[in-house]
Structure formats: C-alpha cells, structure tokens
Amino acid sequence: MALFEVRHIHKRFGAQVVLEDISLDFEDGQVSGIMGPNGAGKTTCFHVLTGFYKPDRGTIRFDGTDITGQSPQSLARKGISRSFQMMTLFDQSAVIENVMVALPEFRARQKHLVSAVFSDRTLVDAAREILDQVGLLGREWEPSASLPYGDRRALEIGVALAARPRILFLDEPTSGLGSEATRNLAALIAGLRERYTIVMIEHDMQFLFDLADEISVVHWGQVIARGAPAALRQNKWVERSALGELA
Amino acid sequence: MISLSDISPRSGAWITPQIVVFTVMLLTAPFWLSAVGLYQYLGIEVAIWMIYALGFNLLFGYAGLHSFGHGAYIGVGAYAFGLFQHHVAVSLWGGLLAAIVAAGIAGLLVGALVSHRRGVYFALLTIAWGQVFWFSAIKLHGITGGEDGLLNIPRPPLDLGFARIDLNDNEALYYFAAGALLLTVILLWRIAHAPFGRILQAVRQSETRAAFVGYEVWHFKWAAFVASALLAGLAGGLFAMAQQSAYPDIMSLHQSGLIVMMVLIGGGLVSFWGPVLGVILYFVARDVLGIMTETWLLWYGLMFVVMVMFRPEGIAGALHLVRKRFSSRDGAASSARVEPI
Numbered sequence: 001m002a003l004f005e006v007r008h009i010h011k012r013f014g015a016q017v018v019l020e021d022i023s024l025d026f027e028d029g030q031v032s033g034i035m036g037p038n039g040a041g042k043t044t045c046f047h048v049l050t051g052f053y054k055p056d057r058g059t060i061r062f063d064g065t066d067i068t069g070q071s072p073q074s075l076a077r078k079g080i081s082r083s084f085q086m087m088t089l090f091d092q093s094a095v096i097e098n099v100m101v102a103l104p105e106f107r108a109r110q111k112h113l114v115s116a117v118f119s120d121r122t123l124v125d126a127a128r129e130i131l132d133q134v135g136l137l138g139r140e141w142e143p144s145a146s147l148p149y150g151d152r153r154a155l156e157i158g159v160a161l162a163a164r165p166r167i168l169f170l171d172e173p174t175s176g177l178g179s180e181a182t183r184n185l186a187a188l189i190a191g192l193r194e195r196y197t198i199v200m201i202e203h204d205m206q207f208l209f210d211l212a213d214e215i216s217v218v219h220w221g222q223v224i225a226r227g228a229p230a231a232l233r234q235n236k237w238v239e240r241s242a243l244g245e246l247a
Numbered sequence: 248m249i250s251l252s253d254i255s256p257r258s259g260a261w262i263t264p265q266i267v268v269f270t271v272m273l274l275t276a277p278f279w280l281s282a283v284g285l286y287q288y289l290g291i292e293v294a295i296w297m298i299y300a301l302g303f304n305l306l307f308g309y310a311g312l313h314s315f316g317h318g319a320y321i322g323v324g325a326y327a328f329g330l331f332q333h334h335v336a337v338s339l340w341g342g343l344l345a346a347i348v349a350a351g352i353a354g355l356l357v358g359a360l361v362s363h364r365r366g367v368y369f370a371l372l373t374i375a376w377g378q379v380f381w382f383s384a385i386k387l388h389g390i391t392g393g394e395d396g397l398l399n400i401p402r403p404p405l406d407l408g409f410a411r412i413d414l415n416d417n418e419a420l421y422y423f424a425a426g427a428l429l430l431t432v433i434l435l436w437r438i439a440h441a442p443f444g445r446i447l448q449a450v451r452q453s454e455t456r457a458a459f460v461g462y463e464v465w466h467f468k469w470a471a472f473v474a475s476a477l478l479a480g481l482a483g484g485l486f487a488m489a490q491q492s493a494y495p496d497i498m499s500l501h502q503s504g505l506i507v508m509m510v511l512i513g514g515g516l517v518s519f520w521g522p523v524l525g526v527i528l529y530f531v532a533r534d535v536l537g538i539m540t541e542t543w544l545l546w547y548g549l550m551f552v553v554m555v556m557f558r559p560e561g562i563a564g565a566l567h568l569v570r571k572r573f574s575s576r577d578g579a580a581s582s583a584r585v586e587p588i
Contacts, residue, residue, distance in 0.1 A: 050459070076461035088459070090452040101449045102460035110446055110462065114437040116260075117445050163460050 001064065003028040003197055004049075004167055009058035011041075011048055011221075018044045020221045022058070026167065031189070031198045033212035033229075035205065035238075041221040042201045043085060046171050049199075050082045051075045063166070077107075081165030083156045085172040085201075089144050096140035098155060100127040102162035127162065134158035134188060150181030154188060167197040174204045182207060209233070265520060266432060273425045277418050285534065287417045288489070293530050294424035295485045296509070298431045300522035302478025303506050305435060308515040308522075309444060310471040311451030313370045315503055316377020319357075320476040322384060322498030324350040324483020329397035329493040330390070339403040339414070346484030347477050353380070354476020355469075362469040365454065374500065381498040396494025400487050414488065424485050431478060438474075439519055447471055505529070508551050514563025521563040528562065 002025035011019040018041045026032045036042050047053045049060060051072040060068045067075060090098045100106055100117065103126050109115065117123060131137045134154040139147070144155055153173060160168055173189070174182045182204065189211055192198065202208040208215060209229040217225040217238050225238050232238045276290045299321055306312050327349035328342040335341065361372040384391045391397065405412040405423060414420045438444045446467055450457045454464045487493045496502065510516075513525020529547070536543040558565050 072458045073461050073463055076459055082459060084455075088453050088456040090449050090456060092452055093448065097445065097449075101445060101457075104461075106442055107461050109442040112442045113444075114441055116437075116440045117442055118440070159456070159460065 002026055003063060004199070005059075005061040006049060007059045007061075009045075009048055009055045009060070011044055011053060011055050018221050019048065019055070022218070022221070022223055024216055024223065026197060026199050027214070028197055030213040031193050031200065031211050033208045033215040034199065034201045034218055035203070035208055035215055036218035040218045042218050043171060044221075045218060046082065046169055046201055050080060050169055076163055077104075079164065079166035080169070081160040081163040081167070082169035083153075083160050083171055083173060085175050087152055087156055089152060089156055089159065091143075091145040093144060094141050095136055095144050095147065095155060096124070096127050096131065098144050099130045099158050099162045100124070102159045103127065103130075104164050130158050130162045133161060133192070135184070148181075150177050150184060153177060153181070153185060157188065157192075161192070161196070165196065167199065168192070170198065170200045170202075172201055172203060174202060174207050186211060261433065261437070263436075266436065269432065269520075269523070270429060273429065276425070277421060287421060289530060289534060290421045291417060291424050291485075291489045293526055294421065294428045295482050295489060296506075296526045296530070297523055298424075298428050298485070299479055299482035300506060300509050300513075300515070300526050301431055301435050302475045302482070304475075304510050304515040304519075304522045305438065305444075305447070305478075306471045306475040307507070307510055308517075309439065309451065310447040310468060312365075312468055312471060313507075314373040314472075314475075315370055315507060316373040316375070316380075316500070317475070317479060317506055318498045318500070318503035319377045319380035320350040320354055320479035321483040321486060321502075322380060322493070322495070323353045324480030325487040325490075325493035325497060326384065326391055326397060326483075327480070328484035328487040329400040332401050332403065333397065337401050337403050339405055342403060342488075343481065343484045346487070347480040350480025350483060351473055351477040354473040354479075358469045358472030358476070362465045362472060374503075377498065377500060377503050381495055381500070384495040384498055391493075391495070394495060396492055397487075398492050400491045400493065402488050402491065420489065424489070427481060427485060431481070435478075436519065443467075443470070508547075511559075512551055512554050512561050514561025514565070514567075516564070517560040517567065518563030521561055524562045 004026040006022060006024040009019055009022040010017075022045060034042050034045065044053065048055050051070055051074065054069040058068070059066060062078060062080060067078065090101065100123050103123060105126055106117075106123055128137060128140065131140060134157055136151060136155060136158060139151075144152065147155060157170065157173070160170075170189070173185055177185060186207055189198065193211070200208065200212065212229055214227065215229055215232055216223050217232065225232060225235050227235070273294070277287060280287060280290055303314070303317050306314055306317075324346035328346040331338070331342040331345040335345070357376045361369055361376070364372055385394055402414045402420065405414055405419070412419050414423060446457065446462060450462070450464050450467050458464050483493075483497070486497065509525035509529045510522045511525070512528055513523065514521030515525065532543055532547045532550075536546060540546070554561060560567070
C-alpha cells in the first residue's frame, strides 16, 4: 500500500473540467514527480491533494486513512506539507520566525499568552536545525523578504519541513531560479530524499528526471503516462506532451 | 515599508527600558501636567484612550484586521458600567467586570460572524455592526437613555480592604486609570512576544501559509477580535467613570474612525508603542492646537492625510528609521537585520 493514494479524483470549475479521473500513488520514501504542459491541471491536482480545493469526486487516502476534503490545516497536522509556485512566506518576519511558527512544538504552544517565543531554547534550536538543513543557518535574523530568490525558495522548503511532514509536496520549486540556484536546490532536495517522501510538480525536465524515482505525466486533466524516468524518456506521448504538441 | 514584525522579535523581557520610561512618565504626570499648561482630567482621558488604542492595535496592527466599527465595544463597556451602577450595585470592580464581560460578549458574537472574512469585506462588516450598536443605543431608550445616554453614573470608591480611596478626585481616578493602563501594557507586551501574538502576525502576513502549517486561522482572528473588545470594554468602563455618563456618540462611526487615525498616525502598524504615540498626539492636537484654532480637527485630518501618503509607518516608524540611520552611520550592519525599536 502506498503512503498516499489518490483514486478517481474529479474537479471542475463551472463548465471547465480540470481534473478527470486522476489516480496516483506516492510510495513511502520515494521522490515522485508530476509533469505536464501549462494548463494540464498539475497545480489544481496539488491543490486538491493538499486540501486547498475539495474534489468533486474520488478519494484520497494518507497512510491508510481517508483524508478526502479535509482542510489544509488539518492535513498539515497529519504530516502533509507543501510549498507554492507563488512563494508564500511570512515576508516581514525574520527567517528564523518563518520556520519557528511552522514547528509542531510551536503549534503546541499556540495558546500561550505570556511565554516569550525567542527565549525558548527548544524552539530556537529546532528552528536552527531546520535552517541548517536548507543552508540558511547564520541568516536567522534577516528579514525573509530581503533574501535572494533562491534562498527564499530554500526557506519555503524549510518552512514546509519545519511542520515535520511525512510527505512533502513541492510546487514548481525551480520556478524563477537561475541555473546555479537550481543546482543548489537540486542538491538540497537530493539531501532531503533520505528522510522525506517528496512529491514535485516541475517544468524543468532535467531537474525532475535527475531527482524523481517515478514520474506521472498529466495532460488534459488526466494521467497519460507513469513510470521511472528512464522509461518515460522513451515514451512518445511524454515527449510530445513536453514539447506542447498535444495541446 | 517596515512592519511590526521588524520590531523587537527577540525581546522577551517582562520589563524593558521603554516600559520603565513609560511608567515613570505615567506616575509623574500629575506633577508635570499642570506645569506644561495642561490639566489633570486630560491624563485620565489619555490613559483611557491608550488602553483602548493598545487593545485595538492587537486587532488592527498585529492581526491586520481593519475594524472601523470598534467604537461599539468601548460604548458597550461604558453602558454596561453605567447600567451596573444604576441597577445592580454601586461597585467599582463589579462595574468594570460588567463592562469587560459585556464588551467581550459583543466581540465574541460579532467576531464569530466577521472573522471568516478578510480585507474590505471584514472592514465593511465591522462598520455595519458598529452602526447596529450605535443605532440600538439611540433607539433602546428605556435601557440606554436614548440620545441623552445614561447620566449621573457614580464613581464608586476603590476599596482595598485596608483603605478606601475616593475616585471622585480626578488625581485618584488618574492613578487608577494609569494602573489599568500599565497592566494593559504589560499584558499586551507579553502577548505580542508569546506564540499567540507571533501567530497573529503570521496570519496578518499570509493566511494561506498559516493555514498550511496547521493553524485554524479564523480562530486566531476571532480571538484577536474578542481580546481587543475586552480591552475596549475596560476602557469603556473607565470612560463612564470619568465622564460619569455613557452616551451613543462614543459608538459613532466618527469615534470609530478616530481610533483608527490615532493608531495609524502613531505607527501602530509598525510598533507596539505606536498607539501610545498616536493618542498623545491626538490629545495634544485637541488641547494645544485647539486653543489656537477652532479648526484643529481639520489640521489633524490633514496631518493624517500627509502621514498616510508620505510616512504610512507613522511616528513610530519614522523614529525607527531615524534610529536605523544613526546605527548604520555608526558602522553597525543593522539595516539588513531584524532589530528591536
């Protein structure tokens, strides 16, 4: 049984059918990829899987439990975490605070009204550990808005990791990154794959093919192919989809 | 643009130099107010409005929820205090408790209905609810006294067990209000630095991200609404004592707008102390500028316009930038770091 199972998901907005009978499996400990051209329904699929949208039909099971239609906050507490294509950070807060707020230990203290956050060594140390994982240790007190774009991407992954997820959804992590920042991000994700189950939407084929154990190709709101990167390289549908010939 | 979160994230102290200076100013005010040409009652007004403004800023500045109908809750507090004195008992603590609880219940109910909204919809709903309370205060003549309001509200004495202090004396009432203000400052300072306060600031910056790291966002918005209503209720109770009356005008849209102006001009969006500065500036404008010209409110309004256009961070934000400039001139690389004001 896969860690995350998606069965026959449908989603439409008015007359527009965006997802049609999507079924996916994300195995524990693997890096899974979702690829497809613009407008294929990848991000909507992510939104449905992470609780941002409710599916019209179909079921989603996480670790054997039906989580269909649950809210993002409920899913986050169950260990499902994500990043966004349009970066979503607490921009006016310090780097460390972005991470700290996402920690389950912090969440456990959410009703505390008098204990000072930054005097709590447990929280500060836990946040620093996460920042170390994403290469931002030493920049804790910088406002997150002042970080270079690539570092902000790393911070967003750090925020997602801070929630101590069992599965991490990354939506277009290389979006807007230059080649060096993309290489750094690839190294970061490669380092994380030992500890987390990762699902990525990605436009950068090389990036995805280098990192993923299995890739699903979404087109017209449907999964048109699935397999290991090496097998998919030979698939003419995948090639035509990637080139935009199937529009 | 700087923000509240730029300021003092690391300070977790119960007592800070700013709190000490503020306390000294408060305790010595009766000695220097008259020396600078002002009067004792002004100190009472300022203390009450500071409680109201600081509580309001928990919602406005920290949670980023723009309420334009908050006069309702100071009004509910004032009426509750007066009704308690007239119909239940002449009691200071009973009256203040009634004021806080009544405003809290009003905030609880309205907050439950508006906290699911954001942006302009939230703001419009707060105005609408503010108008409901204001209109009710005028129309429920048998309870509220209609347009005249509740008159002859007594100032109950402060009974400490070993001593009984007559609060009909303005200096005594000032010290009582100042004590309530100090407790408010310490409480809100703690909240601002505690997990609850930091989550409020996170919600202000990105409701989506806050939800995706596991927080029930609307619970926090609701809690901030109720907390600010509770403090408005306390301010309302003290207001009824100070004025010895409670009337609908305090709940009007005009009065609700005034607290927004005070908080914005002072710099509530960027500093814990912004509301304090804003209240001082308003009363100085009213009582000093007001001596010079009847059109003082016009000038105050113009100042608000200029401030919003050129220095939206308010006085506190301007002071913060000046301080940053001096510290960077001294060679400290502070501009790129999050520093306390």
